[in-house]
Amino acid sequence: MELIAEKVTREFVRPSGKTNRFFAVKETDFALQSGRLTVLMGRSGSGKTTLLNMLSGLLMPSSGRITADGKDLYAMPDKELSRFRCGHFGVIPQGQTAIHSLTVTENILLPFALYGDAPDEARARQLMERLDIADLANARPAELSGGELRRVAIARALVRKPSLIFADEPTGDLDDENTAEVFRFLKECASEGAAVLVVTHENDAKGYADVMLKMSAGVLTQE
Amino acid sequence: MKRKAIEWILGVLLLGCSLCLSVGVKLVFHACGPMEGGKWMTCHWAEQAVLVIGGVMTVISLLVLFVTSGGMRKGLALALVPLGIGAALIPNTMIKLCMMSDMRFHSVMKPAVIIFGIAAAVLGAVYALVGKKD
């Protein structure tokens, strides 16, 4: 699946002053191709996460359009877009993002439960083993370390074998060994045909990237 | 862990019902006082009977809470079933009461004893069913 952004911008208005408008993302054209790992780097506040949120269908652009295999994401009603995202997108958000009332396994299988789809438990087990959290299958998030929670989030994002993967700082809270493992894993997903976008500060990511991008003050450039 | 919590909750509820029958029947749901001349009406003797059965049930409920053997706890809980039913049958079925002397026995003690007696019987049966053997 190919994701194309055409002339997308995102403008915000600071609530404290109505005329205090700023562009978090300036006019950008962008294509995320399947089979490639794209790494996007940039300082804090450069607009990387805003761009990722727009591309992953979570934030409507102020102008421009974003299509996935020709489908205009933001022309779809919310229900349809959400279903589409659940089936085709895997998003690894920033921070600790587990549901506390569910076990690790239930968290990972949640993308199936959202729409009552039959859970792929074999895939979940495979991911847990790969990410070294198989022993924690029945543990609750409160019992896990930051790194373990991160790996749960990764497994959850990948459990439906999405064609588009968006990872926002996927290796925060991970040690060097696990960081490398996660990038290797994402690279594998790309080689299996997924289009992968990773937003990160890690310089090690450059070694895994097929495409390197940089964001600075809302402007996207290719390295 | 979950089963243990359920057993504890049931055990505490059983103790509560038993205390309502033993202590409650004297302090809260009591029957009429003595007549002029110090003689007691039949409802007083019914109250005494409930007190005794309630006392026995209280002791058994405490054992249910603190005995370590799961099988023994289930057996003790089961014993509360006939005791609870027995307590519920005392007012007006086993011990016939006065014809409307004071409404208190009919309006307060009888319904309270029946409710707590049946509740204890039901809780005892539930405990015997769901309690862990060992």
Add this chain to the structure above:
Amino acid sequence: MKSLAIKNLKGRPVRTAVLMVLAALLSFTALGGTLVVASLGKGLDSLKARLGADVMVVPREATMKKKFEDIVLQGSTGYFYMSSALADEVIQREGVGQVSPQFFLASTGSSCCSIPVQIIGFDPDTDFTVSPWIKRTYGGELGKYDIVAGSDLNAFVGDKLSFYGVECTVAAKLEKTGTTYDTTVFTNKDTITALIQSSLDKGMNDFKDTDPEHSVSCLMINAADGTSPEELVNDINIHCKKVRAFRSGDMINGIAGSLSGVSQMIRLLIAAVWVLGIVILLLAFTMSVNERKKEFAVLRVMGASRAKLAGLVLKEALCTCLGGSLIGAVVGLLVLLPFNGVIEKTLALPFLLPNAGSITCFAIAAVALSVISGAAAAAVSAWRVSRIDTGLILRGDN
């Protein structure tokens, strides 16, 4: 998503329990208050029907210490008599239509019980107040020494009861009326005459000079056509000084006034509890959603639509409120139905529980109202959660 709602509730057991208790309180209050108000209304209707006659006439001394009113309305026991000659004087007044005498006596206790029971005798040939009630459960003729027991008396058909050494048989038991009828024994004129005579023979009757064959306690009178009850009452009170006449309506008005006051207070209490309860539910649901904003954002990221998020919040609210309000309704029924005697005695007003069908309807309505209120309280939070800015929330922690 269904089970996610349940799992979320189980994951925070204390908060879930508190919300369920709130919902239980709402349904308990609604059911309890409604049942009490309905029972008071039914009791008043029952009393109106029971009093039956337009005008009641009793010996003057029976009203001096409110004796008659206490017997009729408070369930105390007592007796008083006037001579048949005096009764005839009243009956002959112009404007008197239907008339029937009643005879009062109070038993002493038997050896096991000390408190007396009110006994009322009526004349089967002329009675029009007591007989309709009796006919609802007993269609036969009352023989000598046959009695009919009020519903709250611990006496059943076939039981033998002794009054002043005279053994009587319970021929029937009355339906509950919610009035002092429920603790009264009724019998015919022949039987009560025998009982009064026996009490005199034993020296246990306060009215030692009474001739039971020629005494009555009370005259129940319907005004003749063309005469109003007020006119009749005034006429009797002016011309028959040894008796006192009054309208049953006046007696009822007093009760109706108290009843209305009590009902009003109960309604206010219900309203206060409900307003407070709904406000607390609103706050609780809002807090619950606020503290889980991140989890909702994560669900959104995974592909949950805005409607699904709102639906999740509403499902949690519905489960909590349904569970809680069912518990509240059950507790309400367990308190009100077995202990309705205590409530009746405490209120000291006519009190008659509605039938099983009405009670069921009240219970269902209380549960439904509590669930709807909880859902409405949660709807605000549900709407807010559907509007969350996912990016902003997820960024918030970093």
